[in-house]
Amino acid sequence: MNKIKAGIIGGAGYTGGEMLRILVNHPNVEIAFVNSTSNAGNLISDVHTDLIGDTDLKFVSDVSQDIDVLFLCVGHGDAKKFLEANPIDASIKIIDLSQDFRLAHNAQLGTRNFIYGLPELNKVQIASAQNIANPGCFATCIQLGLLPLAAKGLIKAEVHINATTGSTGAGQSLSSTSHFSWRNNNLSIYKAFDHQHLGEIGESLLQLQPTLDQALNFIPQRGDFTRGILAAMYTESDLTLAEAQTIYEEYYSAHPFTHVSRKNIDLKQVVNTNKALVHVEKHGDQLLIISIIDNLLKGASGQAVQNMNLMFGLEETAGLRLKAGAF
Template identity: 35%
Template sequence: MRRAEADSARFRAAVVGGTGYGGAELIRLLLGHPSVALTRVSSIDSVDQTLESVHLSLTDTGLTFEEIPLAEVAEGVDVVFLGLPHKVSSTLAPEIEKLSCKVVDLSGDFRLKDKDVYEKYYGQVHPYPGHLDGRWIFGLPELYRERIRAATRVASPGCFATTIMTGLLPLADAGLLKGPVQTVASTGSSGSGAYAKAGTHHPIRANNLKSYKQLDHQHTPEISQILGEAMDIAGTRTDFTLHFMPRSAPMPRGILATSFVRLDESVTNDEIDK
């Protein structure tokens, strides 16, 4: 939806940090939504450049990247999407707290509820650990649709986490998720971001399949946390341990995850299909 249609839209949205691949996809979805008017895009990169000049797939948006304070970005909108890198959104916690609109954060800064786990997996002390108190609702609609609808703060799930959890949630709900759970998941090069780095640039990873962050990926505790909450909701709490092996795949987009779960011998294929 273009700026000219803003008056007829049900929701007005703004994006902070929209120059990366994730931001580009978010902007594309917002522009194409019949009930949303994207009215402003803020970034410290590409200031005063049109969206079309940065994201060639977007056309006729009537928008430019602006470098303006968060409070100004949020003026007159219903929802602000934060498309910032990990460890950046958390530094804005006091400013976010003052906003009256809905805020959706795409980074991992508010997904976890344990500050020590955050420090272990993100390599830094959370600057505002008090904000890990549950005020941010985990944005997985398959589990928390109504909570997301009512929430003013939403932490968007990680890419690996979304893929793996949607596959394991039915088993968690049924109380079948027990013992060790092994997951192997392969991701495309766009998941490494828009800027080339040694080892992640697509010409380097093409025709190669390699593992990285073996058993230590930052989405591991996120998946365990939410699957545990899902079992608590369903009243099917069991003990399980996730062993996650992420892999870098020679493809530009997408994730393919395969999980291995040890089931009781009495469980049939029909029960699994259900």
């Protein structure tokens, strides 16, 4: 088959860089252009220096319509502005990595309707979709920990969630909490109980468990590492450990990137991969769920390519068999 022609908007940032690292080696994709207004004319490998020897492409300032799929690797609020200012042919599939179209009341822009792109929830819809709203990184990690329970209608008590993310989750723009001197050897809580990803998490859980009316108590943390998310969740449950393990293993049996481990898990098992690992434990009447992902891959660019594979009828894992560092 002919290769899929892909365009990237916002190619100089973290998610754009990860997109390039995947697509430059994807067997079914040709990168048609990489747009960056601040780096137009510069070699991609001058900005993403780990790509020296992998591509001779340069950033451009224009947008070509001679593509099959367009990835929007831009900041929150900027995807909608871009599409309003740059009409994209209706035949071109769009995968947006911002939060602009994730919630149901924001999923429509003109004639374009965006499907929420979590394959472990909406694989069938994604396969026939023209436009995808890629999930948030915290949202992905937390949902993968809770979806199997919601699918059985088994979230019967409030859920307590503590999740820590690496510094790349804040993007490349400098702020007082992203400087190395502040972040290194440091840990802090932010947006406790009102993180923006709670909206999409809630909508996904209600999709599976329409009667859900339990609180999600989410405490996000900034970690002093660069990439990865570990989420620890617990909720009161009358399931036995064996029952919980069976529910989780059966739910993810058809999903190639999400795996249930019966042993405790750690971030190095998933960093630099598109994998998610989930582990469950029972402590008295509390069910503990631990989930881990790489925030830039399964939490962003890797999942976007996974969605592209589904949309074009490719093997879901194409171009995404990436190895963790592990040590």
